[in-house]
Amino acid sequence: MAVARxxxxxxxxxxNVFTRHDHHGDRVLDADVVVIxxxxxxxxxxxxxxxxxxxxVVLEEGSYYQTRDFTxxxxxxxxxxxxxxxxxxxxxxxxxxxxxxRAVGGSTVVNGGMSWRTPDKILARWERExxxxxIARDLEPYFERVERRIHVAPMDPEVIGNDNLLLKKxxxxxxxxxxxxxxxxxxxxxxxxxxFGCPTGAKQSALVSYVPRALHYGARVYADVRVDxxxxxxxxxxxxxxxxxxxxxxxxxxxxxxxxxxxxxxxPALLARSGFRSPSGQLGRNLSMHPNVKLVAIFxxxxxxxxxxxxxxxxxxxxxxxxxxxxxxxxxxxxxxxFPHRGAELGELMQNYDRxxxxxxxxxxTTTGRVRTIDGRPQAFYQLAEADAANLKRGVVLLSELxxxxxxxxxxxxxxxxxxxxxxxxRRLLEREIPASRWEVVTVHMMGTARMGSDRTAxxxxxxxxxxxxxRLMVADAxxxxxxxxxxxxxxxxxxxxxxxxxxxxxxxxxxx
Amino acid sequence: MTEYRHSNTTRAVLRSLxxxxxxxxAAPFGDAIVEHMTLTLAASPxxxxxxxxxxxxxxxxxxxxxxxCRARSLRGDRAERYFASWEHGPxxxxxxxARGINRLMSLSCYEQPEMMERLGYRPAPWIAxxxxxxxxxxxxxxxRQEAQILAPDPLRPGVRVKRERA
Numbered sequence: 109m110a111v112a113r114x115x116x117x118x119x120x121x122x123x124n125v126f127t128r129h130d131h132h133g134d135r136v137l138d139a140d141v142v143v144i145x146x147x148x149x150x151x152x153x154x155x156x157x158x159x160x161x162x163x164x165v166v167l168e169e170g171s172y173y174q175t176r177d178f179t180x181x182x183x184x185x186x187x188x189x190x191x192x193x194x195x196x197x198x199x200x201x202x203x204x205x206x207x208x209x210r211a212v213g214g215s216t217v218v219n220g221g222m223s224w225r226t227p228d229k230i231l232a233r234w235e236r237e238x239x240x241x242x243i244a245r246d247l248e249p250y251f252e253r254v255e256r257r258i259h260v261a262p263m264d265p266e267v268i269g270n271d272n273l274l275l276k277k278x279x280x281x282x283x284x285x286x287x288x289x290x291x292x293x294x295x296x297x298x299x300x301x302x303x304f305g306c307p308t309g310a311k312q313s314a315l316v317s318y319v320p321r322a323l324h325y326g327a328r329v330y331a332d333v334r335v336d337x338x339x340x341x342x343x344x345x346x347x348x349x350x351x352x353x354x355x356x357x358x359x360x361x362x363x364x365x366x367x368x369x370x371x372x373x374x375x376p377a378l379l380a381r382s383g384f385r386s387p388s389g390q391l392g393r394n395l396s397m398h399p400n401v402k403l404v405a406i407f408x409x410x411x412x413x414x415x416x417x418x419x420x421x422x423x424x425x426x427x428x429x430x431x432x433x434x435x436x437x438x439x440x441x442x443x444x445x446x447f448p449h450r451g452a453e454l455g456e457l458m459q460n461y462d463r464x465x466x467x468x469x470x471x472x473x474t475t476t477g478r479v480r481t482i483d484g485r486p487q488a489f490y491q492l493a494e495a496d497a498a499n500l501k502r503g504v505v506l507l508s509e510l511x512x513x514x515x516x517x518x519x520x521x522x523x524x525x526x527x528x529x530x531x532x533x534x535r536r537l538l539e540r541e542i543p544a545s546r547w548e549v550v551t552v553h554m555m556g557t558a559r560m561g562s563d564r565t566a567x568x569x570x571x572x573x574x575x576x577x578x579x580r581l582m583v584a585d586a587x588x589x590x591x592x593x594x595x596x597x598x599x600x601x602x603x604x605x606x607x608x609x610x611x612x613x614x615x616x617x618x619x620x621x
Numbered sequence: 622m623t624e625y626r627h628s629n630t631t632r633a634v635l636r637s638l639x640x641x642x643x644x645x646x647a648a649p650f651g652d653a654i655v656e657h658m659t660l661t662l663a664a665s666p667x668x669x670x671x672x673x674x675x676x677x678x679x680x681x682x683x684x685x686x687x688x689x690c691r692a693r694s695l696r697g698d699r700a701e702r703y704f705a706s707w708e709h710g711p712x713x714x715x716x717x718x719a720r721g722i723n724r725l726m727s728l729s730c731y732e733q734p735e736m737m738e739r740l741g742y743r744p745a746p747w748i749a750x751x752x753x754x755x756x757x758x759x760x761x762x763x764x765r766q767e768a769q770i771l772a773p774d775p776l777r778p779g780v781r782v783k784r785e786r787a
Contacts (some may be wrong), residue, residue, distance in 0.1 A: 160779025180744040183657070183732045187664035195665045253776070259766050267751075294766040295759040297751035301744065308752040317770050324771045415747060440740050441731035445724040451701075454727065455644025461740040606776065613777040620780065 119174075122323050125212070127172050128332035134358040139165040139328075140620060141612075142348055142363035144335045144378065147214020148601040149584035150369030151314035151322060152254070156609030158325035160616075165328050165361050166319075167350055169370075170210035172331040173217075175316065178305030182439045185304035189218050196373075198477060198488035204397060205550045206488070208371055211305075212331050213315030215371065215598075219552065220302045220419050220436070221291040221311045222596035223260040225251045225603070227427075230593045238590045239562035240571050250603040250610075257321070258292035258312040260599070267298030269416015271465045274407065275435040276421050278514030284425035289434070291419075292317075292598070300437050302418040318602075333359050336484075338366050338382035338581070345384075345581040365612065365619045367573075369584040369605070372554040376479050376587060377486035379558065379575070386568045387577050390559055395477040396592035397490055398553035401500055402436070402446070402468040403507060405516035406460045413437040413465060423510065430472035430594060431503045433510070435465055446548065448524060457520075467511060469503045470553070471496055472594035479557050488554070497544055501537060508534035522548045553597055558587035572611040573604065580619065584608055625663040625670045627655070633693040634677045635726070640696075641704045642723055643730040650733045657729035673725075676718040680707065 121127070143154045146168040158164045171188065178185065187193050191210040198204040209215035231244035254260075279286035297308040309316055323329060335350040345366040350359045368375045376392040385391070414437050423433035438446075440461050449457050477490030508519050512531045519528040521537075523546040528534050560583075561567025564576035573588055575581040584605040586597050593600055612619055627635070632655060639651040647654065662670040684692040684703055695703055707719040730736060737743070756763060 156776050159773070159775055160777060162780055180748055183661065183728065187660060192666045192669075193661060193664040195669055257770070259769075295755050295762055297755040299744070299748045299751050301748065307748045308755055310755060312766070321770055412741075414742060414744060439731075439744070440737055440742050441728045444727040444731040447727070448720070448723070450642045450723050450727070451640075452644055454642075455646060458644070458731065458740060461742065610776050613779055616780040 121172060124323050124326070124328045125172055126328065126330045128352050128354045131352045131355055131357045131359070134360075136360045136362065137165055137328075139163045139361055139363045141165070141365045141367060142167065142361040143367040143369055143584075144348060145214060145369035145371065145585065146212050146319060146329065147209065147314055147369065147371065147585070148216050148598045149586075149605040150214065150367065151216075151318035152602045152605040153367055153369065153584045153609045154327050155318040155322040155325065156606055157612060158322045158327040160609070160613045162612075163326070164322065165330065165363070166322065167333045167335055167348065167359070167361065168212050168214075168329065168331045169334045169353070170212060170214075170331065172212040172329070173305065173315075175305075175307065175309040178301065178307040180301070180307070182304055182441055189305055198397065198490040200477070200489060200491040201544050202492065202547045202549055204399065204490055204492070206373075206397065206554060207550070207552050208373065208554075211315070212329060213313045213319055215552070216313035217305055217315050218303050219313075219598060220596070221293055221296075221313070222419060222422075223255065223258065223290050223292045223599045224595040226593050226600045227595060230591065234590055238567075240560065240590070243571060246607060247603050250606040251599065253606055254599055254602040258317050258602070259294045260290050260292050261294075262288045262290060263293070263417050263420045264295055267296055267417045268420040269298060269300065269413055269437070270411045271413035271435045271437055272416060272420040274411065274465050274514045275423070275433070275467060275510070278510035278512075279421075279423050279425070281513040282510055284423055284510065286421050286423045286425070289419050289422050296417045298415065298417045300414050300416055300418050303438075330359065335370075335378060338368070338378065338384070340382065340384070343577065344579040364621075365580050365582065367582045367584050371585050372557045372587040373479055373486045373488055375583055375585055376557040377481045377484070380481040381484045384575065384578050384581065386558075386575070387564055388566050388568055390566065390568050392479040392481065392557050393476065394556040394559050394590070395479055395488060395490060396473050396553075396555045396589070397477065397551045398555075398592055398594075399471045399473055399492060399496060399500065399549045400468055400551050401504065401522040401547065401549055402466055403504060403511075403522055404443070404520040405465045405467065405511040405514075406518045407463050407465065407516055409515075410462050411465055412462055414439065426503070426506065427594065430474075430499055431506070432470045432595065433467060433503070433507050434469075435467050438466055447520070465511065465516070467507055469500070469507055470594075471500055471503065472592050476556065492544055492547070492549060497542070497547065500547065500549075501542055505534045505537050553586070553592075555586040555589040555592055555597060558583045559590040560588040561590055573608045582608060582612075625659065627659055628674060630681055630693075631674050631677050634681050635722075637693045637695065637700060638704065638722065638726065641700050642726045646739065647730050647733065647736060650730070650735065653733055654726060654729045657732055658725055661725055661728065673718075673721065676714075677722070680718065
């Protein structure tokens, strides 16, 4: 039987993708637009502007990989696709480990592919409290456009794995609202390797959607280039200067418009070290993180959670209270490193790997942290709020109850405490003080450090991402979010970037002069 | 990626910690586990790899007052008790180092093919199987989506038009 090709643009690198091997000295490029970062925001705006006829150059600090490069070698994938091997940390008590993708396609290459529109209540708040009048109505057609492009769809039932079916069984037993996850996938094959680069090409990350589209319409992508700073003339951004990783060659891009899409940690640092200041004083502030904790449930039966789609369902029963639950799966090595156990005890625990369900929760945070720029490098600071720690504790209890209802025999907690063996054990946790320092908190959702708004004394950019008090400088990533959004941020980033592209196209004369 | 390489001290201390941190069945892979940690540390922030190197040197020497030998020479119960004293150590730095080494070594331990095999974790053949199934069963949809990605669908009448008119 005939089969389709493995994935778009597989094989030899396209002629307009340049890697470290293509640089033999310092270079200077000219372009209409230079986009820094090739993730959800950067790739989207690059594709839209390239199709509109702009001459676009995209610079990406990470390397260029194709689907065939994504293998079962977990730690190699982590080293290649994550910034600093995923060992990046926000300072606080507890410290919060966060991960950012670093490759062409950005974090969309390593995310779970959850594709949700910004919740109505969040958009209503942005309109009501943050001067973003009309943004809910404005974004509607852009959500539709993004969803079409990245093929947002529910999962095919046959690829839903046992870990997710157990999550559903528990939610149904409790009578809780659980929904099928919408993900950017074209017939997800259920390899459960989303976080290590989709090896089947089914996940429609920017790498296999917006980046090929941008290339098709003439954009040039330079991988392995770290942007040192944005050049400027007075308040006007005039281009960027970057360094080719490995060789140290300098790459200068002169452009009529500069778009920073480096994510909520690196965008404020880039702007700050390039000398841009916000009259609002908000650049680098307002960092939200959606604190995330995980717990491990052990069942009697084989689960084999690594076979099946990643996060096929989300429990939305407590979304209004800022909590969303999902089942995830991690390879043994990544799971083992999250346990405090060692020696024979670790070995005995890991023998249960095939019977484990790993479940996590996302918490919509009520406090904010900050990104400071120290010697040109960003450092995040974030102190988990007491209210959010209390909400996490409540979430852990609820999620434990769900897992016990699904048949779990034993649950390991995301802080040092005896394991739970029944729902009563879980409820007793509510009476216990759990010091903040004991929590093991991680996140992949960083937002808000160049927040948008109409008031230049309170926001860093306009609602289109144009930096207040600067000229020809835009932001197109999750830095723009004025508040956390309580769901996975990729689609909101892409919709905002598409809307920003529309603004640039509508005002092309201004930006091309 | 830094040019990180284990120092002799780091390598010796890590090697001595394999029986303390890894399960007994990992004993035959001790050298491979320590070598694998080189790759992880080389890809980590420099501050982390430097911190680990300095921390392990301190850990090595810290055994002298109590055991009259370096940590790298401790075996069995003595090695276990000394590591536990850092896990529950007198300062957060002791605790963080012990936790950090535990994490890094556990990662490298279960990255060994034999350790994954023991758990029945065989992702490569699974990936090959489901990839083939997708490209066969959903061939037409996959092609349609690829075509859709490149198909013209301008957001606005673009600047190309304006430039051509000019």
